[in-house]
Amino acid sequence: MDCLSPEQTIAYVRGGGVDPRGVEAHVRDCPACALELLLTRETLNETRAKAGRPPTDRLNLVRKPATAAWIPWVAAAAVLIAALLLAVASQSPRPPGPVAAKPVEPPRPRPPVPEPVDPPRPLPEPRKAEPPAPEPRPAKPRVDPPREPEPVQAPAPPKPVPAPEPKKEPEPTMPAPTLVEKAIVARVTRSMGAGAAPVGRTFHAGEAVTTGRQEYLEVAMEGYGRLYFRENSQAEIGSSGEITLQEGELLARAEPGRKWGSLKLPVMQVEPLAPLYNVLATKTSAEISILEGRVTAGAAVSKGPSTMFLKAGKAPEVRPLEAGFASWLPDKLAAKRFSGWFEAEDFAGLQGFRIQPTEAASGGKAVVQIAEQGGIATKAGLPFKGRHVVWLRVRQYEARPVLIGIHLNGQSAGEVKLEWADGSKPWRWVGPLPLNADRLDLAVAALSRWPLKEGDERRSFPVVVDAAVVSSDLKFSPAEKPTDDGRGFELGLDEPGGK
């Protein structure tokens, strides 16, 4: 039996439709489910047995100092009187209040300190943690100051109060209904600039994240990734990873295996299927740059490394990625490590090469095969200037040595001789090739060409190139065994601050 789902634990406790013997056998072997079962039982106790009691009473976790035994009785009497007075007062008609208006509390033992009658309000005041108190003890007296307006979670326009149901126990004092639009979706993890939102500040779905002049923010979205906001930017973040950028610039970096939701821009909505993208938006135009993956805007597709230009009233335009990708990131926010994966079929120059669209050994994805003497080239901007290493993933098809020449940023990185390896055709990594720049201009040339057969005019195709990797980690070494798709490689920036 697999581990128990919440419904199965509930069903077991309540005698529902699960096989009790199966559950018990599993629980004997699985301490996690055993604990889940006991905690579920406790949770159900909380949910039902004391359903009429305010949870906040039971949240007084701090044990209060022992009080004289008569105090609860005096308190009970005082509260009873207060409740009676309130009950009398409540006979008179009341104007409709907000949905979460605090109802009159039933008489309960309370301390003798007279407590002012709370005006109807949607939320109780925040309270600090206190030591746990035994359940029967009276709640600590508290005097709620007048409630201040909520700056962020301003409730929706007041709604009519539903007719009170007869006999219903008083609604516990609790936060007002929280709609999904208000769910916390992001938290500031780094902040620069005097007026910028401080570290730890949370943002709710649909709430605007703004930066002023010389203000920069790094914001973590749990389950999605991090956003880096440039100065003078304004955006909203949704609970499904969608981003609405009204203006300004941001860099979005997804966590490994995650992807961003849609990107809404003033000019149009796009789908960024890229783990890392940089977007600059104005009211009438936008630029979305990606290193890998793709961006789709309607029927237009921009495959990385590239930049998609959007302008109101015009068709999207795709251009090569320029140097300086995300170079606006201030030092303190900039990631100091970078590893990027550039797929060969996206290389711009294919002189003398051809794309093999089906290559089983590469997960069915295309590779670039050297057709004859020639070269391939690609250009891409890197997130920051500095020392990098470049690796190429290649495969050899001829049972004899093959020469390839590699050029980085216009300079020769030397010739590489690929020796035949035991009759097999393994993929192999060529590198590391040093690069000190904020851009990559890579060219690979085939220096060997062999006749297909003796006397044949046609040439053999001795080498295929699958991809190039660029990393700022000088000790970076590509995995010997690629992931299932033959290219699995996490593209990402390191934790803020870098190493």
Next chain:
Amino acid sequence: MGGDLSTDARELLGRCIDGDPGAWEEFVRRTRSAILRGATVALRKFRAADRDTLENVQQQVYVELLRDGSRTLRTYRGESDLEGWVAVIAMRTAYRVLRQRKPEAALPELLPAAPTPAPGEAAERTEFLNRLHDAFRKLDPREGALLRLSYFEKMSYKEIASALGMPLNSVSPLLLRAKEKLKKLLE
């Protein structure tokens, strides 16, 4: 667990998944008390009862329910009452949130002092649940902590060694022993 009730709940959740805003409001109204109570179970154990934490947990529960195309919301099959189900989700979410926020916090007491049957608890299962509770109580505190940190809180051996102040090499054998002991106590 009446059929009508669960059908009603499933219908409500279906409308929530379809993006009906009125349905979501109804869901929130119907479950917020249960969410708070479920979260309270975990909050108490971490001695984190402030309003901010409670609200944060509440938000996280909603996010948990709705993330990845309402993945969690879709797992509800109507086999239990909606409020109880949401409360258990809230309890689990609260644990996750508190573990993230308070990794340095003292280890909470996980179980209540005495076993109490839940309302509606099937009588024939009370005995097993009480035995389960007693078994955990009979464990050496360190064994209990090992089981809790490893299986429930999913800590790595390294983290457990650090949390309990024991050599890394000791974690695995002690954990195995604790698991065997628990199993014996339940036989």
